[in-house]
Amino acid sequence: MVTTNAPAVLVEGLHKRYGEKRAVDGLDLRVEHGEIVAVLGPNGAGKTTTVETLEGFRRADAGHVRVLGEDPARAGRAWRARLGVVLQDNRDLAEATVREIVHHVAGFYPAPRDPEGVIDAVGLRDRAGTRTRALSGGQRRRLDVALGVVGDPELLFLDEPTTGFDPQARHEFWELVESLRDEGTTILLTTHYLEEAERLADRVVVVAHGRVVAEGAPADLGGRRARRARVRWTVDGVTHDEATDTPTALVARLAAELGRTDGEVPGLQVLRPTLEDVYLGLIGQDAAADAAGEETAR
Ligand SMILES: Nc1ncnc2c1ncn2[C@@H]1O[C@H](COP(=O)(O)OP(=O)(O)OP(=O)(O)O)[C@@H](O)[C@H]1O
Numbered sequence: 143m144v145t146t147n148a149p150a151v152l153v154e155g156l157h158k159r160y161g162e163k164r165a166v167d168g169l170d171l172r173v174e175h176g177e178i179v180a181v182l183g184p185n186g187a188g189k190t191t192t193v194e195t196l197e198g199f200r201r202a203d204a205g206h207v208r209v210l211g212e213d214p215a216r217a218g219r220a221w222r223a224r225l226g227v228v229l230q231d232n233r234d235l236a237e238a239t240v241r242e243i244v245h246h247v248a249g250f251y252p253a254p255r256d257p258e259g260v261i262d263a264v265g266l267r268d269r270a271g272t273r274t275r276a277l278s279g280g281q282r283r284r285l286d287v288a289l290g291v292v293g294d295p296e297l298l299f300l301d302e303p304t305t306g307f308d309p310q311a312r313h314e315f316w317e318l319v320e321s322l323r324d325e326g327t328t329i330l331l332t333t334h335y336l337e338e339a340e341r342l343a344d345r346v347v348v349v350a351h352g353r354v355v356a357e358g359a360p361a362d363l364g365g366r367r368a369r370r371a372r373v374r375w376t377v378d379g380v381t382h383d384e385a386t387d388t389p390t391a392l393v394a395r396l397a398a399e400l401g402r403t404d405g406e407v408p409g410l411q412v413l414r415p416t417l418e419d420v421y422l423g424l425i426g427q428d429a430a431a432d433a434a435g436e437e438t439a440r
Pocket residue numbers: 160163164165183184185186187188189190191192
């Protein structure tokens with residue numbers, strides 16, 4: 143139930159250190175109600191530390207954090223019951239069956255979903271009677287997702303939810319997330335799969351070295367320059383390559399100049415950068431800026 147105009151998640155200037163290591167270093171993040179936000183970033187960027195701080199499992203050193211209007215470091219059971227959490231690694235209750243554990247966890251919530259419906263939704267119907275220790279890695283991950291959604295959360299945290307899924311399981315999971323979105327669930331997910339972010343997220347936030355380095359809708363991330371098309375063609379065995387905002391006009395000009403009899407441009411390719419290309423460019427720039435910073439610091 144949305145009772146205020148405040149965002150579902152608001153983070154300003156979050157800092158968290160482990161000894162000398164700055165895991166999160168001034169991170170800002172905002173997630174509106176009903177939004178799906180994907181947090182991307184290289185290993186060690188601070189994604190899990192951030193998410194676990196929002197879930198109330200880690201304490202921030204500094205910064206303002208509000209999740210569903212409350213400070214996770216102080217919020218109580220009623221607040222927790224409004225969250226769904228899928229951690230990166232859950233290993234417990236190995237002797238319980240899938241059905242037992244989903245029903246058991248549903249019992250913690252005031253208004254849970256139907257556990258049997260959740261077992262169906264995550265594709266574990268034919269494993270419902272299996273002990274969790276006998277599940278494959280991907281099946282275990284589906285169970286983690288089932289436990290995250292069975293409480294019918296307003297806000298769902300998914301930390302690398304599809305790691306270890308086969309392609310079909312990943313597509314089924316995406317459909318499950320889309321149905322949760324259609325029901326109005328707000329979702330913050332971390333992922334290393336760019337395709338997953340592109341398919342699911344309204345907004346992508348790229349984190350490196352504990353800070354946000356870029357954010358935007360998947361189609362806009364990195365700005366117009368990073369999104370420019372590349373046109374390639376071949377003349378006398380030499381390949382030409384040009385970046386352009388107006389690929390159609392360039393191809394029309396090339397066709398007029400080079401199309402000779404049949405109107406075809408030899409070796410023509412029009413390439414659009416994928417989200418992955420843009421992401422790798424952003425991370426590369428960040429690493430380069432970092433190296434330059436270290437160079438000047440020396
Ligand atoms: N409990 C801890 N004690 C000490 N250092 C930690 C701890 N947890 C995380 N770190 C360090 O903090 C940094 C950020 O880690 P974090 O797990 O938040 O990154 P991440 O972006 O989630 O990475 P990944 O993509 O590998 O899951 C890393 O350098 C990590 O080694």
